[in-house]
Amino acid sequence: MVYVLGIDGGGTKTVCLLIDETGNILSRGQAGSSNYQTGGIDSAKNAIETAINQAISIFLDHKNYNNILIQGLGIGLAGVGRKEDFNVIQNLVEQVKTNSNLSINWELTTNSTVIKSDSMIALVGGLGHQVGIVAIAGTGSQIFGQNSQGKTKRVGGWGYLLGDEGSGYYIAISGLKAALKSHDGRLGSTQLISAFKHHLNLDNLESLIEVVYRRGWTVSQIANLAKIVDEVARKGDEIANQIINTAIEELVFATKIAIDSLFEPNESVEIVTIGGVFQGMNNFRLKFIESLNQIAPTARLILPRYEPAYGAGILALNALGYFPVNTGLDETQTDPSTNLLN
Amino acid sequence: MVYVLGIDGGGTKTVCLLIDETGNILSRGQAGSSNYQTGGIDSAKNAIETAINQAISIFLDHKNYNNILIQGLGIGLAGVGRKEDFNVIQNLVEQVKTNSNLSINWELTTNSTVIKSDSMIALVGGLGHQVGIVAIAGTGSQIFGQNSQGKTKRVGGWGYLLGDEGSGYYIAISGLKAALKSHDGRLGSTQLISAFKHHLNLDNLESLIEVVYRRGWTVSQIANLAKIVDEVARKGDEIANQIINTAIEELVFATKIAIDSLFEPNESVEIVTIGGVFQGMNNFRLKFIESLNQIAPTARLILPRYEPAYGAGILALNALGYFPVNTGLDETQTDPSTNLLN
Numbered sequence: 003m004v005y006v007l008g009i010d011g012g013g014t015k016t017v018c019l020l021i022d023e024t025g026n027i028l029s030r031g032q033a034g035s036s037n038y039q040t041g042g043i044d045s046a047k048n049a050i051e052t053a054i055n056q057a058i059s060i061f062l063d064h065k066n067y068n069n070i071l072i073q074g075l076g077i078g079l080a081g082v083g084r085k086e087d088f089n090v091i092q093n094l095v096e097q098v099k100t101n102s103n104l105s106i107n108w109e110l111t112t113n114s115t116v117i118k119s120d121s122m123i124a125l126v127g128g129l130g131h132q133v134g135i136v137a138i139a140g141t142g143s144q145i146f147g148q149n150s151q152g153k154t155k156r157v158g159g160w161g162y163l164l165g166d167e168g169s170g171y172y173i174a175i176s177g178l179k180a181a182l183k184s185h186d187g188r189l190g191s192t193q194l195i196s197a198f199k200h201h202l203n204l205d206n207l208e209s210l211i212e213v214v215y216r217r218g219w220t221v222s223q224i225a226n227l228a229k230i231v232d233e234v235a236r237k238g239d240e241i242a243n244q245i246i247n248t249a250i251e252e253l254v255f256a257t258k259i260a261i262d263s264l265f266e267p268n269e270s271v272e273i274v275t276i277g278g279v280f281q282g283m284n285n286f287r288l289k290f291i292e293s294l295n296q297i298a299p300t301a302r303l304i305l306p307r308y309e310p311a312y313g314a315g316i317l318a319l320n321a322l323g324y325f326p327v328n329t330g331l332d333e334t335q336t337d338p339s340t341n342l343l344n
Numbered sequence: 345m346v347y348v349l350g351i352d353g354g355g356t357k358t359v360c361l362l363i364d365e366t367g368n369i370l371s372r373g374q375a376g377s378s379n380y381q382t383g384g385i386d387s388a389k390n391a392i393e394t395a396i397n398q399a400i401s402i403f404l405d406h407k408n409y410n411n412i413l414i415q416g417l418g419i420g421l422a423g424v425g426r427k428e429d430f431n432v433i434q435n436l437v438e439q440v441k442t443n444s445n446l447s448i449n450w451e452l453t454t455n456s457t458v459i460k461s462d463s464m465i466a467l468v469g470g471l472g473h474q475v476g477i478v479a480i481a482g483t484g485s486q487i488f489g490q491n492s493q494g495k496t497k498r499v500g501g502w503g504y505l506l507g508d509e510g511s512g513y514y515i516a517i518s519g520l521k522a523a524l525k526s527h528d529g530r531l532g533s534t535q536l537i538s539a540f541k542h543h544l545n546l547d548n549l550e551s552l553i554e555v556v557y558r559r560g561w562t563v564s565q566i567a568n569l570a571k572i573v574d575e576v577a578r579k580g581d582e583i584a585n586q587i588i589n590t591a592i593e594e595l596v597f598a599t600k601i602a603i604d605s606l607f608e609p610n611e612s613v614e615i616v617t618i619g620g621v622f623q624g625m626n627n628f629r630l631k632f633i634e635s636l637n638q639i640a641p642t643a644r645l646i647l648p649r650y651e652p653a654y655g656a657g658i659l660a661l662n663a664l665g666y667f668p669v670n671t672g673l674d675e676t677q678t679d680p681s682t683n684l685l686n
Contacts, residue, residue: 039558083550157528161557163566164520178506186499187601208425215503216381224505259529 004322006074006114007057008315010123011036011050013080014222018053020061020070021315025326029064030311031056038090039081047094050077051101058105069105074114074318078123078310091117116317120310121146121156127313128274128306132320135260135301137253137290140277141225143169145256147271149264157256162221167252170225170279176245177231178210178224184241192241193234201230232283249279250286254293261298270300274307346664348416348456349399350657352465353378353392355422356564360395362403362412363657367668371406372653373398380432381423389436392419393443400447411447416456416660420465420652433459458659462652463488463498469655470616470648474662477602477643479595479632482619483567485511487598489613491606499598504563509594512567512621518587519573520556520566523549526583534583535576543572574625591621592628596635603640612642616649 004023010016016036020028031053038046058070077095081087095115099108121144125136135147143166144159162171181198183189185207195207202213213219235242257273265271273294280287291303308316319326346365352358358378362370373395380388400412419437423429437457441450463486467478477489485508486501504513523540525531527549537549544555555561577584599615607613615636622629633645650658661668 081553084554157530160521160524161553163517163556164552165524175505179502182502182507186598187605188499188598210506211423211503212426214505255530256528263529 004073004319004324005070006076006315006318006322007054007072008123008311008313008318009050009053009075009077010120010127010309010311010314011046011077011079012120012310013037013040016049016053017309017311018050018057019309019311019315020057021312021319023319023322023324023326025316025319025324027312027315029057029060031058031060037080038094043090043094046079047097050094051098051104054098054106055104062105069107071107071109073109074116074315074322075110076116076118076123076314076316076318076321078118078120078314080120082117082119088117114318114321116314116321118314118317119146121159122148122154123310123313123317124276125274125313126316127308127310128276129272129304130307130316132317134272134274135257135264136274136276137257137280138276139169139249139253139279141170141222142166143172143253143256143277143279145253145260147260147264153264155260155263157259162225167256168249168279170228170277171221172252173231173245173249173279174224174227176248177227177234177242178214180241180245181207182210189241193237193239194231194242197230197234198227201227228279229282232286236284246283246286247289250289250293253290254297257294257301258297261301268300270302271298272304273301274304276306346415346661346666347412348418348657348660348664349396349414350465350653350655350660351392351395351417351419352462352469352651352653352656353388353419353421354462354652355379355382358391358395359651359653360392360399361651361653361657362399363654363661365661365664365666365668367658367661367666369654369657371399371402373400373402379422380436385432385436388421389439392436393440393446396440396448397446404447411449413449413451415451416458416657416664417452418458418460418465418656418658418660418663420460420462420656422462424459424461430459456660456663458656458663460656460659461488463501464490464496465652465655465659466618467616467655468658469650469652470618471614471646472649472658474659476614476616477599477606478616478618479599479622480618481511481591481595481621483512483564484508485514485595485598485619485621487595487602489602489606495606497602497605499602504567509598510591510621512570512619513563514594515573515587515591515621516566516569518590519569519576519584520552522583522587524552531583535579535581536573536584539572539576540569543569570621571624574628578626588625588628589631592631592635595632596639599636599643600639603643610642612644613640614646615643616646618648 006021008019013035016033018031033049033052036046036049082091126132128136133150138144145157148154158165166172177194181194184192231242231245235246294301348363350361355377358375360373375391375394378388378391424433468474470478475492480486487499490496500507508514519536523536526534573584573587577588636643
């Protein structure tokens, strides 16, 4: 048996999967945020070790083993595209390997320690293979793709201040701006005003300043207001609908740019959609598909086959020479949760 | 002699002017930020007392007096439109009045203690009287006006996340977004990319993420990048020019809304422009005037007659029944500095 760990070091949670060489997920651990850029490197290291420890302990208890040999480790984190950050994470992984509390015998080579961006593991996990595009729209947004030559392309993903067009934050802020412009008399009337006032329990719209600036709302708290824009749009409000449609068009356009820069015209491309905006919002994904297929008819939209941590594990297995599952043509496993903890 | 204090409690500096009933400025004091929302109430109180103490000391030393009777106090601060904030400032003023180190005998009534928004004192100082419009475009932006019936109207000024269209921050962020979209392939080529890289000393545009998010840049540090967009526009770059023109149109439109909601059609309106975007940027103010006069031909643009602290002092004098200077029809005093410390 060959065992690898696949780790998704995210901003809200850290997931670790223990996977064997046939691609079976043997156990799963989860901990808090491992965003070292906001929370610091020690806190990230703790979260990663906690997730690993949980996954390993479940397996060892179940098998009545004392320890386990790990031959591959895949990990994905935001920001590792920069060399400085890559070095930070490499150093962090070295520290984790020396932690004697983990009941692990490590047998990792440089080759079998795979450190990648969060978008790369989302791509590989979402597709179940390495070639195609992932369209992410949650709090932030990003389009990321890779072709069969290993060339990658990122579009967007510049964060809430500099971009993230089409994201939850983008939709929420566009809705708030539209409500305030309407309040000023710079835009026609919209139900967004009453909807925000009601949802945030505000006497008047001026108090938005209090809410957004002084209460120290996080980017994801603001992004959560996207659902208000969606609700108002669903009731037929024209301004809210324009915001939703603009968000869709931004994502469609960004996806088209990624397709064109990686794939031949008429080449079939799988595109996996990930994130709360695609999942939670009324017809958003459907409209995205319709609009994208008008300009990219060979794009084939799928739901995530696995979670990003599985993508990290797959990358580690591939590095060891194992190509266990899913060439990308099997859509039977659309719900990643069904394959966990078996 | 009747003496009043006019205080401008700003986010970068606090200014206090000592003014007599004829409108003469007798002395001037200056201290650091009195933005209590970011720096806390104690720090704001210190800044205000320091500015007052400086203004008073200069005057007392010059006259060889031991103390002075102050009968009016005007103060303008951001955010006092909200009742809670108004109460906070009123309380702060009460504390200042009990400070025995200030060599002041206070003789203030509720009526002669005038607490107003920063935009109101900018309006009155900028115009030298109370009726007209102030168009502010610095780090942030706001249009604020008052008519002869005392009705006021604010347009914009919702802060960097929720609005401030046409501000330095707006121009800078629009420039950064355009550079990144161009980098992604979502927008045509623009000199903004090389200009930002050169100015910020970046090897690649990806490092903008490091600069904007991780170095903890303030809003005004980001807003300072507006000058890069302006420089690139001046060299003929189409995308940079579009950003500048959109900023101008946003300010023109907001000003038009304020004019229409306060004044009769064809009524002559004075509009004072304030802030670094109007002052520092190439032809910005000229283009603003041209564009505004196309839709509001009776709008008459002026440069600030006095600084905001003088506006605060004027309001205190008016409250005491003194209407010393400047009905708003005299444009001879366009440089406020010439009238200081005489």
